[in-house]
Amino acid sequence: MEFFDSIIKEALEITRGLSEVNYEYNAVKAWKDAGGNQVILQKHSAFELSGTGFNLVTSSSVEDGITVIGSELADIKKDCKFTRITILQIDEPEDQQKTYNLIRKIEYVKYHYFPDGYMIRTSSRSHKEAVRVSKDAVKKGISFQNVGNLLINKYKEISAVKGVRVIFITSPDADHRAFEDMAEKSNSITETLNHIMNSVNFDCDTCNLKPICDEVEGMRELHFKSRGM
Ligand code: SF4
Numbered sequence: 704m705e706f707f708d709s710i711i712k713e714a715l716e717i718t719r720g721l722s723e724v725n726y727e728y729n730a731v732k733a734w735k736d737a738g739g740n741q742v743i744l745q746k747h748s749a750f751e752l753s754g755t756g757f758n759l760v761t762s763s764s765v766e767d768g769i770t771v772i773g774s775e776l777a778d779i780k781k782d783c784k785f786t787r788i789t790i791l792q793i794d795e796p797e798d799q800q801k802t803y804n805l806i807r808k809i810e811y812v813k814y815h816y817f818p819d820g821y822m823i824r825t826s827s828r829s830h831k832e833a834v835r836v837s838k839d840a841v842k843k844g845i846s847f848q849n850v851g852n853l854l855i856n857k858y859k860e861i862s863a864v865k866g867v868r869v870i871f872i873t874s875p876d877a878d879h880r881a882f883e884d885m886a887e888k889s890n891s892i893t894e895t896l897n898h899i900m901n902s903v904n905f906d907c908d909t910c911n912l913k914p915i916c917d918e919v920e921g922m923r924e925l926h927f928k929s930r931g932m
Contacts, residue, residue: 752785756832765866769851773874792866
């Protein structure tokens with residue numbers, strides 16, 4: 704599974720030089736999960752983070768942990784730009800259908816973790832991610848470190864997930880627009896995999912996914928292999 708590897712490389716390159724803090728994964732130090740969607744009213748909000756959240760899956764080794772580039776939640780005083788990137792190491796599935804199903808299962812996690820006092824708004828049709836953090840949670844010590852531990856715990860419930868690195872970026876010096884482009888590209892790769900699983904169209908000249916297959920190594924071979932061609 705190397706379809707997302709070039710985006711991972713690009714993401715790591717773009718953040719190089721920005722100051723970062725790394726935390727080891729600690730399952731016990733996870734922030735409390737509220738167990739379901741919560742509503743934080745504007746009057747209870749400390750600040751909002753708005754930007755992009757996306758996953759990148761690979762078969763290469765990923766060390767569990769959390770990276771914070773920019774301010775931690777305790778140091779944020781007003782609304783700011785934000786990007787969350789989660790890089791996941793998975794066991795190579797036996798076939799393409801299982802690969803696609805696993806990517807979907809991993810994607811599902813982002814809609815099913817509910818850090819207490821950290822209201823996430825996201826959509827299945829977009830990679831946009833907005834977070835409202837409550838004053839109460841800030842007072843109780845919420846941090847990217849403990850929210851990240853909670854998110855990793857959730858991913859680890861999937862047995863094929865072997866390593867998870869969650870990167871939270873709030874630095875104003877980071878190129879958040881570039882991260883949006885990466886998220887869009889990663890979404891296009893997943894959509895192409897979906898097409899490959901379901902389509903009988905093998906005419907690359909008329910296929911609207913040609914730009915992705917031209918760029919991402921192994922994608923075209925995967926389509927033809929999936930139909931025994
Ligand atoms: S291999 Fe060709 S037909 Fe298949 S998704 Fe890629 S461009 Fe489209």
